[in-house]
Amino acid sequence: MSDVATVLPVPGAGRPQEDPWAEVLGGLEMDAVFCSTGRFSEPWGIEMPALPGVLMFHLLLDGRAVVEVEGGRHDLGPGDLVLVPHGAGHRITGAGDDPATGLWDVDRTVVADRYERLRIDGGGRPATLVCGAVGFTDPGVGRLLASLPAVLRAPDAVESDEDGGAGPDGGWLRAVVAAIDHEVRHPRPGTDVVTARLADVLLVHVVRRWLEAEEPASGWIAALRDPALGPVLRAVHAEPRRPWTLASLAAVARLSRSAFAERFACTVGEPPMTYVAGDDAARLLREPDASVERVARQVGYDSVPGFHRAFVRRHGVTPGAWRAAGPARTLAEVLER
Template sequence: MADAATLLPVPGAGLPQEDPWAQVLGDLEMTAVFCSTGRFSEPWGLALPPLPGTTMFHLLLDGRAVVDVEGEHHDLAPGDLVLVPHGTGHRITGAAGDPATGLWDVDRTVVADRYEQLRIAGGGRPATLVCGAVGFTDPGVGRLLASLPPVLRAPGPGASGADPDRAWLRALVTAIDHEVRRPRPGTDVVTARLADVLLVHVVRGWLEAEEPASGWIAALRDPALGPVLRAVHAAPADPWTVESLAAVARLSRSAFAERFTGTVGEPPMAYVAGCRLDAAARLLREGDASVEAVSRRVGYDSVPGFHRAFVRRHGTTPGAWRASGGAPTLADALGR
């Protein structure tokens, strides 16, 4: 997950202040860990394992389905999309009580490296699904994902209500349905890209509708803490101190530290350190500067110190991160 530094609008950077989510959503650059289409008939079910560091989704194209995440049950109608932001293990079945087969034990056809077609033939009512797991190329997206609830659900374009989004959402689901039913060269890429748009739509809807009391989103909206986040993300390498951050917030040192820690969930300087290391991850992925140069650019005087801190935060060395492009794989998600 990527640096929050790129997730926040910076004053004067050309982003309209009335739309604080434009860059947040724009930086949800996804990479498929896996994507699949499923043709099932009842009784059917999938048991998905936990995939840490990923966001999983299910789009029901036709039929019916029930998603069970941490004891929460969600009945899906055609066009409905369910998002599991934290990679939590869960089940999706044709009907409540249907048996669930482990994801890796389902009959499948491998179409491409990260794209498969799944089949379960129970002989009853049919259903068609697009399912998948995605990672994010920017590590700081984790701050946004951590603020989301265990499950996000977007009603399909056929749901009741005068939502102006229905027309384009219907067109998007229709396009995915077309690709699934008439696979051609590149169907895996097109389906994944269309699913990306749907996922951003779900997150945007939640951002517009919810006002969490704590977490990164709450801090971004806070009139005192929001400017602090913007300042740190704009210049993570600056020699920030609790005092200088408190000055940006226009609060006393103690009041700022208490408010920041209580809202964000970590002390101010720990947050700054995380932003620096996330910025380093982005620089390593996108550029060809040496590890030493990157360490200096994000405010580290010692390369060994930077190396140790990077491993603690990202679980791998700076060199290995650069070699992999920072993109998660299915083996990463499974801890293999």
């Protein structure tokens, strides 16, 4: 994925500002934990375990399916894509009342370390799915995922506009879905890599559409859109090891220290230096032999519970889960932890 950012003018400011979503979406380069293709026939169902800090997705290529997450039901048709950004446990079935089998009890063929083919043959209506669980190493992505709803659904991957033609993104999205479908039906050397990369494109599209549609008044997304605070967030993210101070952050925002501190706290929900400490914590937790207690002390917390609450609020996962997910590269490793 390109790291090049589009430069746009900021209304009322005398300097250009990077596209606020370029770096966020660029940070969504995914470290694939697990990807599978499934051929099922009704009745069928899979009980997905909770995977804190991991985004899970399901792309239905043909047939029908129902995804149930945190009490909500989402009916899928061909081309529909559902994301479970917070890694919540959930069920996916051919019909809502179909029995669900635990993931590890499903008949499977291991193709590679990160790629499997699943089968459930109930003898009825068939369905084909691409499913995956992906992790991220960038702590900034944790903040984005924590800002997302429990479920993101993209029924527009094959959507038509009012005139019956392709919607604004419909043409190339249809091509991506068709390419995934072809890879699944006609596996070749490298199919697992190609399928994962194409799924990557679809996931970034879904998140981009949500970012374009949402306009929260406060929180991390609102701060990223802010012409003064956005450059600060990007600077902290780009140079996490720099010894940031309130004065240096205010200089990036081009505000006085008091005005900057008040604006940051009101928008983000925490003081600027607490925010900086949170980025330090995410980096330190990934170092060898790190402990949650030691990192909490290093970034200035007097108690582990206080550090725990602040870390979850920031990154969407517990400090322990963030640390444990670092070197894991397969779904089995994630579940074992």
